[in-house]
Amino acid sequence: MPPSGRRGPGGPMGKFLTEEEKSSQPKVTPALLKRIFSYLMPYKLQLALVLGCIVVSSFFTLLPSILTGKILDEGLLKGDLNALVRYILLSLLVTFLANLIGLAESYINTWMAQHITFDMRNQMYRHLQEMSQRFFTDNNQGDIITRMTSDIDGVQSVISNTFSSILSNVVTLVIAMIAMFQKNWILALIGIVIVPLFSIPTRRAGKTRWSLTNESQECNDEINGILNETLSVSGQLLVKLFGKEEQEYSRYESANRRMIGLNIRERMAGRWFFVVLSTFTSIGPMLIYFVGGLLMIRYHASLTVGDITVLVALLGKMYMPVNSLLNIQVDWIRSMALFTRIFDYFDVPVEIQNAPDAIIPSQVEGTIEFSHVGFSYEPSRKILKDVSFTLHAGKSIAIVGPSGSGKSTIINLIPRLYDVEEGSVMFDGIDVRKLDLAFLREQIGIVSQETYLFNGSIRENLLYAKPDASEEEMISALKKANIYDFVEKQEAGLDTLVGNRGLKLSGGEKQRISIARILLKNPSIFIFDEATSALDSISEQKIQEAIDPIIRTHTSILIAHRLSTILAADEILVVQDGRIVERGSHKELVKAGGVYTQLYETQFSKALVEPENEGLSELEQYIWGQQPADEPG
Numbered sequence: 001m002p003p004s005g006r007r008g009p010g011g012p013m014g015k016f017l018t019e020e021e022k023s024s025q026p027k028v029t030p031a032l033l034k035r036i037f038s039y040l041m042p043y044k045l046q047l048a049l050v051l052g053c054i055v056v057s058s059f060f061t062l063l064p065s066i067l068t069g070k071i072l073d074e075g076l077l078k079g080d081l082n083a084l085v086r087y088i089l090l091s092l093l094v095t096f097l098a099n100l101i102g103l104a105e106s107y108i109n110t111w112m113a114q115h116i117t118f119d120m121r122n123q124m125y126r127h128l129q130e131m132s133q134r135f136f137t138d139n140n141q142g143d144i145i146t147r148m149t150s151d152i153d154g155v156q157s158v159i160s161n162t163f164s165s166i167l168s169n170v171v172t173l174v175i176a177m178i179a180m181f182q183k184n185w186i187l188a189l190i191g192i193v194i195v196p197l198f199s200i201p202t203r204r205a206g207k208t209r210w211s212l213t214n215e216s217q218e219c220n221d222e223i224n225g226i227l228n229e230t231l232s233v234s235g236q237l238l239v240k241l242f243g244k245e246e247q248e249y250s251r252y253e254s255a256n257r258r259m260i261g262l263n264i265r266e267r268m269a270g271r272w273f274f275v276v277l278s279t280f281t282s283i284g285p286m287l288i289y290f291v292g293g294l295l296m297i298r299y300h301a302s303l304t305v306g307d308i309t310v311l312v313a314l315l316g317k318m319y320m321p322v323n324s325l326l327n328i329q330v331d332w333i334r335s336m337a338l339f340t341r342i343f344d345y346f347d348v349p350v351e352i353q354n355a356p357d358a359i360i361p362s363q364v365e366g367t368i369e370f371s372h373v374g375f376s377y378e379p380s381r382k383i384l385k386d387v388s389f390t391l392h393a394g395k396s397i398a399i400v401g402p403s404g405s406g407k408s409t410i411i412n413l414i415p416r417l418y419d420v421e422e423g424s425v426m427f428d429g430i431d432v433r434k435l436d437l438a439f440l441r442e443q444i445g446i447v448s449q450e451t452y453l454f455n456g457s458i459r460e461n462l463l464y465a466k467p468d469a470s471e472e473e474m475i476s477a478l479k480k481a482n483i484y485d486f487v488e489k490q491e492a493g494l495d496t497l498v499g500n501r502g503l504k505l506s507g508g509e510k511q512r513i514s515i516a517r518i519l520l521k522n523p524s525i526f527i528f529d530e531a532t533s534a535l536d537s538i539s540e541q542k543i544q545e546a547i548d549p550i551i552r553t554h555t556s557i558l559i560a561h562r563l564s565t566i567l568a569a570d571e572i573l574v575v576q577d578g579r580i581v582e583r584g585s586h587k588e589l590v591k592a593g594g595v596y597t598q599l600y601e602t603q604f605s606k607a608l609v610e611p612e613n614e615g616l617s618e619l620e621q622y623i624w625g626q627q628p629a630d631e632p633g
């Protein structure tokens with residue numbers, strides 16, 4: 001919740017802390033304040049101007065009240081028309097200037113607040129970009145977006161409302177008090193005592209209203225719930241069939257009755273508030289008139305009528321600032337909580353960092369070596385255990401295994417989406433942690449299970465991989481990915497929009513576009529995480545035809561669920577429970593009669609005997625025609 005209440009200025013909700021806010025109040029330390037201040041430092045000049053404007057405009061706002069004394073004493077009572085006109089004009093001028101300076105202050109303040117949030121937002125985005133995959137899987141996406149949007153927007157309101165209101169209220173009070181004490185210390189003291197007396201009941205009335213509003217909100221939710229449940233088609237059917245009309249009616253009636261009671265109390269709490277308000281606002285001036293009069297008439301104090309009028313006017317100017325300052329604690333706690341939440345995000349350490357002396361090799365072969373790799377997402381549960389294998393340049397490896405065995409985890413370690421805990425992953429003989437991160441990721445192209453396309457055209461999605469790709473290059477990639485026929489048929493061709501997350505395309509089409517995207521990227525190593533979800537056989541065949549030549553000609557790793565893909569690889573690794581339990585060719589593994597044979601019997605071969613596999617690729621038909629033991633080497 002941002003400070004000063006999102007429900008609008010002065011709204012009853014904004015003025016009090018919720019139970020949750022009370023229990024999780026942030027610790028305000030000098031370090032926190034210093035850190036907040038560091039965001040203001042680049043705008044020192046603007047800050048100084050804002051401070052200056054606040055002081056001057058607060059003074060100018062009070063000046064007409066002080067001048068009232070002069071108008072009375074020197075103009076009216078002495079009958080000096082010149083003085084009267086002079087002070088009236090001066091009052092008008094000062095009021096105009098106060099407003100003008102207020103305008104300048106609000107412009108500079110808004111400008112400064114906007115720039116500070118601009119800096120913060122950029123810094124946060126940069127920081128979030130550096131976060132590891134772990135951060136994004138551990139944190140709720142909604143929370144991340146809230147941090148980026150409403151929380152940072154809240155900062156703007158803290159700077160332009162909370163901070164400046166604290167300051168202008170304090171300045172107004174100080175100036176008013178100095179002016180009052182100059183006139184008469186006894187009356188000034190009365191003023192200081194009377195103002196908080198007025199503010200406290202105001203606050204109490206506000207709190208009552210606030211809790212009534214909360215209660216009636218809950219009651220309203222309950223009524224809506226009953227209506228939604230019982231006045232829907234299926235709800236009514238249930239009510240009728242079980243003969244619950246009377247029961248539902250009395251449930252509704254009692255909630256409705258509670259609601260009107262609350263509404264009446266809420267309205268009356270408002271009235272009570274106004275009674276208190278008007279009584280206290282008139283007690284103050286009357287007391288000053290009375291005591292002032294007493295001092296003047298009985299004790300012949302050196303007081304004028306003008307002085308007493310000034311004191312009454314200044315008293316009137318003190319109510320608002322005192323009231324705001326009494327409420328400021330709520331805004332202050334919320335503001336500090338807001339900054340603490342934002343800083344907590346800034347303080348999440350960057351897990352995957354570029355090594356200080358990161359290496360960019362001049363030549364790339366594209367060999368991957370896992371050496372005794374151990375890894376876990378959470379400390380208590382080891383996911384990968386002693387995984388070792390080598391993928392030589394130009395070769396391909398298929399990783400197979402039951403769901404959840406750790407196949408995707410293995411490939412996540414190659415582009416350093418996560419770092420290993422034990423052992424090492426090497427690229428061309430260099431530990432990936434020592435390589436330049438941008439270089440490493442440039443070498444690797446992943447087509448993941450969940451294809452992600454940005455909301456835009458096919459062209460824009462392709463250019464994301466290679467911004468300077470020519471039309472010919474794009475068409476060639478689309479052809480290789482077996483999707484050009486589809487693109488060509490679209491009215492807008494390459495400019496066809498893919499919709500949000502590519503939802504306007506079928507799963508198979510999306511996959512093939514993402515294959516084209518990877519082809520444009522042209523990495524040294526291709527990684528395919530084959531989707532487990534079933535695509536229709538035509539789609540599968542098209543994807544197969546796109547992937548197959550890539551596997552045969554490029555260094556590649558496949559997480560495979562289909563026999564056809566598995567057979568295209570040079571070596572098969574069987575992963576079970578985070579370990580490589582078998583490795584070899586299809587023929588060898590089937591002969592061994594272990595985990596692979598079981599997987600083969602339960603998963604891979606089943607996919608091939610399904611009757612709808614009419615549109616089998618040539619490769620699949622070929623395999624289908626073979627006995628497992630006779631598969632091509």
Ligand code: ATP
Nearest residue numbers: 137377378383401402403404405406407408409410
């Ligand atoms: P599938 O074939 O179903 O895709 P997989 O073999 O690729 O499975 P992984 O995705 O590597 O399996 O997951 C291995 C284990 O790690 C699973 O038990 C999974 O629950 C767990 N896991 C995966 N990602 C995370 C994560 N971000 N945080 C915690 N645990 C995770």
